[in-house]
Amino acid sequence: MKSENIPAPAIRRLSLYLRQLEAFRKADRRTVSSKQLGEALKLTDAQVRKDLAYFGQFGHPGIGYRVEDLINQVKKILGTDKPCNISIVGAGHLGQALTGYRGFSKKGFQLVAVFDNDPNKINTSESADAIPIQPMTELAETVDRLEIRLAILCVPAEAAQQVADEMIKAGIRGILNFAPVSLAVPDGFPVAGVDLAVQLEQLSFRLGGGTTAEAI
Amino acid sequence: MKSENIPAPAIRRLSLYLRQLEAFRKADRRTVSSKQLGEALKLTDAQVRKDLAYFGQFGHPGIGYRVEDLINQVKKILGTDKPCNISIVGAGHLGQALTGYRGFSKKGFQLVAVFDNDPNKINTSESADAIPIQPMTELAETVDRLEIRLAILCVPAEAAQQVADEMIKAGIRGILNFAPVSLAVPDGFPVAGVDLAVQLEQLSFRLGGGTTAEAI
DNA sequence: GAATGTGAACTTTTTCACAGCG
DNA sequence: CGCTGTGAAAAAGTTCACATTC
Numbered sequence: 001m002k003s004e005n006i007p008a009p010a011i012r013r014l015s016l017y018l019r020q021l022e023a024f025r026k027a028d029r030r031t032v033s034s035k036q037l038g039e040a041l042k043l044t045d046a047q048v049r050k051d052l053a054y055f056g057q058f059g060h061p062g063i064g065y066r067v068e069d070l071i072n073q074v075k076k077i078l079g080t081d082k083p084c085n086i087s088i089v090g091a092g093h094l095g096q097a098l099t100g101y102r103g104f105s106k107k108g109f110q111l112v113a114v115f116d117n118d119p120n121k122i123n124t125s126e127s128a129d130a131i132p133i134q135p136m137t138e139l140a141e142t143v144d145r146l147e148i149r150l151a152i153l154c155v156p157a158e159a160a161q162q163v164a165d166e167m168i169k170a171g172i173r174g175i176l177n178f179a180p181v182s183l184a185v186p187d188g189f190p191v192a193g194v195d196l197a198v199q200l201e202q203l204s205f206r207l208g209g210g211t212t213a214e215a216i
Numbered sequence: 217m218k219s220e221n222i223p224a225p226a227i228r229r230l231s232l233y234l235r236q237l238e239a240f241r242k243a244d245r246r247t248v249s250s251k252q253l254g255e256a257l258k259l260t261d262a263q264v265r266k267d268l269a270y271f272g273q274f275g276h277p278g279i280g281y282r283v284e285d286l287i288n289q290v291k292k293i294l295g296t297d298k299p300c301n302i303s304i305v306g307a308g309h310l311g312q313a314l315t316g317y318r319g320f321s322k323k324g325f326q327l328v329a330v331f332d333n334d335p336n337k338i339n340t341s342e343s344a345d346a347i348p349i350q351p352m353t354e355l356a357e358t359v360d361r362l363e364i365r366l367a368i369l370c371v372p373a374e375a376a377q378q379v380a381d382e383m384i385k386a387g388i389r390g391i392l393n394f395a396p397v398s399l400a401v402p403d404g405f406p407v408a409g410v411d412l413a414v415q416l417e418q419l420s421f422r423l424g425g426g427t428t429a430e431a432i
Numbered sequence: 433g434a435a436t437g438t439g440a441a442c443t444t445t446t447t448c449a450c451a452g453c454g
Numbered sequence: 455c456g457c458t459g460t461g462a463a464a465a466a467g468t469t470c471a472c473a474t475t476c
Binding site: 033034035045049050052053057058059060061062063064065 | 433434435436437438
């Protein structure tokens with residue numbers, strides 16, 4: 001575990017290792033080798049070993065990695081061993097679909113609030129386990145009260161920057177941005193972007209539509 | 217434009233350039249320099265120039281890049297200058313939310329079919345501009361008839377691999393996978409993955425939750 | 433024997449810095 | 455001038471190959 005020279009790609013792969021390890025666990029595998037883990041993710045065994053070794057010595061020569069142990073270690077590294085409260089901002093089609101997604105809590109992310117600025121969508125019923133939709137005016141107070149760390153931004157592109165500004169001012173610590181814009185945020189502020197069109201374009205390119213654009 | 221040594225990261229950034237260029241165009245900018253484009257995306261000017269130069273000579277010394285022209289060139293490179301038919305497979309919360317998303321067509325992707333295997337969701341009304349939900353049994357025939365190239369996979373994790381197999385057999389040429397699993401696909405088959413939990417984990421890590429996992 | 437962790441070699445990607453053009 | 459395109463240098467990331475451990 002070299003102190004502070006961990007390649008960003010290695011950190012991205014860490015999440016994939018975790019996901020694959022959980023799949024192996026579900027299949028009742030107790031141990032897994034770097035070769036097997038790599039095969040499932042289309043990576044080399046050396047890559048897997050090096051990535052994991054950045055963070056510690058988790059393997060056992062001759063055996064491989066113990067699935068259960070490694071899951072716990074990787075979660076600790078990612079900081080998802082402890083639950084983290086999140087919110088959704090923007091209750092349009094996508095926001096509401098994500099609100100209904102039950103997969104967050106399994107991964108340690110607890111959805112505790114949803115915000116929108118449309119008065120017709122507000123619904124502060126504290127009933128059942130349905131999460132109420134609150135007005136944007138309550139953002140700062142709620143972020144503070146419920147200790148919300150991350151927010152998923154699901155507003156239209158036109159509103160995204162302004163809403164992001166509000167979120168940061170309200171004390172949100174990281175943004176998962178679904179709006180198709182590059183957000184301007186303070187230096188080092190954590191943002192991850194998911195842009196459907198960008199992903200489709202990457203596929204389009206690989207379709208061989210990748211004309212090398214006969215120049216001039 | 218070196219024939220075939222284009223870095224994958226450069227290709228990923230191409231989509232971001234396009235998105236940013238369209239934002240500049242909306243703001244009535246006619247030209248943009250590599251410095252300005254880079255600033256908006258937190259990249260260096262050299263990076264922007266080198267990326268674009270892989271594909272041709274699009275810039276004008278002393279001037280920069282003409283926004284409109286560069287948009288057209290980048291679209292051509294990505295293959296999105298011509299429309300591409302896409303479909304959504306899995307009409308759950310997320311699939312239906314994406315079905316309602318109007319942003320695809322602006323980017324050259326035409327959503328022409330939605331599939332699900334739940335008989336209660338099927339709805340073959342050829343009415344209005346609402347896209348009917350077809351049964352999975354019609355997949356191959358429809359892919360062929362409507363010349364569908366790409367599919368967005370929105371089924372639960374447990375079903376994802378099997379449905380992906382069906383899609384590939386039906387002639388789909390690339391998959392945008394929203395299921396939280398690594399799909400096994402033929403070598404070189406284009407897959408892009410969007411896993412919400414993975415993105416949240418990356419943010420979690422950057423929150424400083426990144427315990428360096430004090431080993432042993 | 434099987435499989436890790438790791439320094440060293442190699443490859444890829446980014447940055448630098450500058451000639452050359454409008 | 456201002457700004458591109460690009461070789462050359464530097465940095466980052468990946469793969470190799472092997473000593474080492476169980």
